[in-house]
Amino acid sequence: MRVDVIMPQMGESIQEGTLTKWIRKVGDPVKRDEPLFEISTDKVDAEIPAPAAGRLAEVKVEEGVTVPINTVVAVLETDASAALGAALSASPAPAAAPAPAAAPAAPAGAAPKPAPAAPAPAVARADATAEALRRTRSSPVVRKIAAEHGVDIASLSGSGIGGRVTRKDILAVLESGAAGRPAAAAGPMMHVPAFAPGERFERVPMTVMRRKIAEHMVMSRHTSAHVVTLFEINYAAIDRIRREHGAAFLERHGVKLTYMPFIAKAVVESLAVFPVLNASIDGGDVLYKKDINLGIAVALDWGLIVPVVKGAADLTIAGLAKAIVSLADKARNKKLAPDDVAGGTFTITNPGQFGGLFGTPIINQPQVAILGVGGIEKRPIVIDDAIAIRPMGYLALSFDHRLVDGAVADQFMADVKKRLQEFAGPVL
């Protein structure tokens, strides 16, 4: 019999836990109540005992991954079915073994434990051809759907019996937008070894955040047709306002008056004029988002996160300034709620904060554009045939050419530039 092991709820107000350590490995025998894995939530670590005696058949959640409570993290096979499980995990390929319903055992992909980072399947499949797996692991309907959408079934790990890719699995993949791109691009087809024999290194597992950033960035590169346009902004008007009102602003609102809220304000106003930049692509449709929810990328010592200023169109300079500071503080103190990072429609990132002239950011999916704010510094420029010194900075817009053409992107940027250079609105 198979017994699910779940992420326990360690307290009424606790909704998730991070699996920090598997004390037992796949294939290990376990006794009832013997420590099976360790979890971490907030300031609490806990050892979780096995709910039954048997053998650890399958690990569904890797170390370092955070999952909601009641998520199945592993499957135990109680004694009756253990023998069959062992037999299955010993054979390299699941050679069409039509597992009886009672013992779907370890889907071949998940069985070989050590699985350092990725959910392993690639290793297990090395011996079998993709074609064989397609045949053994999926129904004709699934194969048809896969062929239509150019999805490589062998690159998926199935939830069906014996690891078969089910109709639901493939629809989920299509839903997630992972399809529609060459399957090879995602897969480990072109594998360049990360190290040479004898090379000295220290192996450190990526954090969950690092892995998510990595996945998202590659996914975005494969999804959007990135084009960058670059504009130079004369911040003299903003600079003057900051000098005149900075102290009073800090006094009244408790936050410093930086360039960021001005840029956010200009962007929000320009997005209202060019709604195609505040949109997403959904299959063959364009979704024009009614709300402007501004993502603000925040660099952390341990990664990067993009909290979202909701309803940015309704905020004043002060409102934007406070929202940005508050979200950045929450991010740095690890206090962001899931809702704080969801629902963004356009993102601003600030690669200039360390002195970079400009960056060419990667679009934050499913958005279609992202603005990179370059460093602002005094530069000599020509005004009315005279050389003048002005605080200057570059703004780089990466946009998705699938939806946005260069002319529109440039008109949008010209509009942002005009608003910044001629800013005259109230700030206090």
Next chain:
Amino acid sequence: MICERLDWGRTPYDAAMARMDARAAARQGGAVPDALVFVEHDPVVTLGRGSHRGHLLLPEAALQARGIAVRECGRGGDVTYHGPGQLVGYPILLLEPERRDAHRFLRDLEQALIEALADLGVAARRSDGRTGVWCGERKIASIGVRFSRWVTSHGFALNVARDVSGFDVIVPCGLPGVRMSSVERESGRAVSLAQAADAVERRFAQVFRRRMSAAAPVGSAAA
């Protein structure tokens, strides 16, 4: 329920961990009653599993050169510092079913510490979302715990002595900008670890509804 108060005195971190783990294992097996252990550590920086090594402000070698050990441990929370003048408490309790809530346990520990601090003349409080005990924006006690089948271990560290410069080598709890304080700093008078321990023991007993007893005779308290 009976709870033994155990005073281990100044104990190196590794030795204290070994004793704590043994006691927790014995508690799971029902061989010993609940305990509240008080201990004072030699300087050590400990990393919880959630720790970020970037929160060590000096390389390990530099810490060691200053006589500060670095250890990883199985409690929740980020990096912290223990050293002389700090009252470290390990509650090793088998929680009753109605108390089996990790957040409740953290809040109860905070409550006992806040009340004990009030007895010592220090006004302390909780800070939403930041486990621990605070005086204004200054942190006076850190908390990080472990449950093993609802037997608790690790616990809290209450800064008692005036000197909290030991924390200068880390970003306490991974919260940049947090300043540390102590009972002596906040109360403006001299307070010994024993006085602090007595206050904590009294309030701990009330909050957790334990009847405190001195350690059992030598031999049976070997754990």
